Amino acid sequence: KAGVTQTPRYLIKTRGQQVTLSCSPISGHRSVSWYQQTPGQGLQFLFEYFSETQRNKGNFPGRFSGRQFSNSRSEMNVSTLELGDSALYLCASSLETSGLGEQFFGPGTRLTVL
Amino acid sequence: KNEVEQSPQNLTAQEGEFITINCSYSVGISALHWLQQHPGGGIVSLFMLSSGKKKHGRLIATINIQEKHSSLHITASHPRDSAVYICAVDPNSGGSNYKLTFGKGTLLTVNP
Numbered sequence: 001k002a003g004v005t006q007t008p009r010y011l012i013k014t015r016g017q018q019v020t021l022s023c024s025p026i027s028g029h030r031s032v033s034w035y036q037q038t039p040g041q042g043l044q045f046l047f048e049y050f051s052e053t054q055r056n057k058g059n060f061p062g063r064f065s066g067r068q069f070s071n072s073r074s075e076m077n078v079s080t081l082e083l084g085d086s087a088l089y090l091c092a093s094s095l096e097t098s099g100l101g102e103q104f105f106g107p108g109t110r111l112t113v114l
Numbered sequence: 115k116n117e118v119e120q121s122p123q124n125l126t127a128q129e130g131e132f133i134t135i136n137c138s139y140s141v142g143i144s145a146l147h148w149l150q151q152h153p154g155g156g157i158v159s160l161f162m163l164s165s166g167k168k169k170h171g172r173l174i175a176t177i178n179i180q181e182k183h184s185s186l187h188i189t190a191s192h193p194r195d196s197a198v199y200i201c202a203v204d205p206n207s208g209g210s211n212y213k214l215t216f217g218k219g220t221l222l223t224v225n226p
Contacts, residue, residue: 033214037155043200043216055212088155099144100204100212105157 001026004093004106012112021109025072025093031101032074034066035109037088045090048100050075078111086113094097117141120201127224133188135220140182146213148175148186149200150187157200160186190201191224198222 005024025032029064034046045058049068051110066076072093090108094101119138127133137146148160161175162167163184168175172191177184188195201217 011225019115031212033212043202043214043219045213045215050213051213058213090155093131093226094158100214102162103149103214104159105149108155110155 001009003111004091004104006089006106006109008109009107010110010112012114013081014016014114015083017053017081018077019081019111020077021029021091021111022073022090023076023091023106024068025074025091026095026104029093029095029104030072031094031096032068032093033077033092033100033103034041038086043090044114046076050097059071081094081113083113085111087111115148115173118201118203118207118213118217118222121198122220124221125223127191127222129192129224131224132192133191133195133222133224135186135199135201135222136177137184137186137217138182139201139203139205139215141203141205142217143179143203144206144211145204146177146184147202147204148184151198151204152218153197160199190224193224194224196222196224215221 007022013100031050032047039042049059063079068074088108091104145164151157172189175188197220200219202214
């Protein structure tokens with residue numbers, strides 16, 4: 001089975017722009033979670049989707065949003081980019097339905113905001 | 115205070131040594147995860163556990179729900195075990211909260 005894929009792998013944007021990141025889960029996995037990793041804050045939870053429904057959201061401003069499609073692929077969007085949004089954005093998928101389950105991580109998208 | 119505390123933050127060992135990384139948490143949980151991250155970013159799930167002990171090869175994870183504590187052990191450590199090890203919890207003892215809260219990680223370096 002193919003693993004979790006994320007596109008693009010690297011992205012450079014300027015302040016004020018918006019960005020959309022994509023995540024394709026492992027085939028059959030319906031849960032997709034998004035995480036932000038920075039040197040200062042470490043890993044932080046952004047949101048989790050299951051069957052197109054957001055089941056939980058982390059403590060991030062409304063500029064961070066996401067969605068999941070009927071084929072379980074997920075996108076996250078960050079609007080009005082700030083320098084502090086520079087980070088590695090990871091998504092993970094899970095087979096579990098009643099809980100979060102074991103997380104299978106993608107390689108991440110490294111976003112640099114100039 | 116962080117909900118998830120790991121110790122030590124940094125650990126250097128000689129090849130072959132037995133290694134223990136500790137994780138303490140302050141809230142009720144439905145599950146605890148141990149993750150491994152190599153330089154370059156890729157994260158791999160090592161264990162997900164809610165009670166007792168699990169073993170996979172040279173890796174052993176234990177959890178004590180009453181004491182809110184988990185340990186990750188590596189037997190016969192090898193330089194390829196050098197990585198950051200991250201503890202994460204799903205913080206809701208009544209059932210999954212569908213989110214993870216992470217520790218800051220332990221940087222392990224195993225010298226040949």
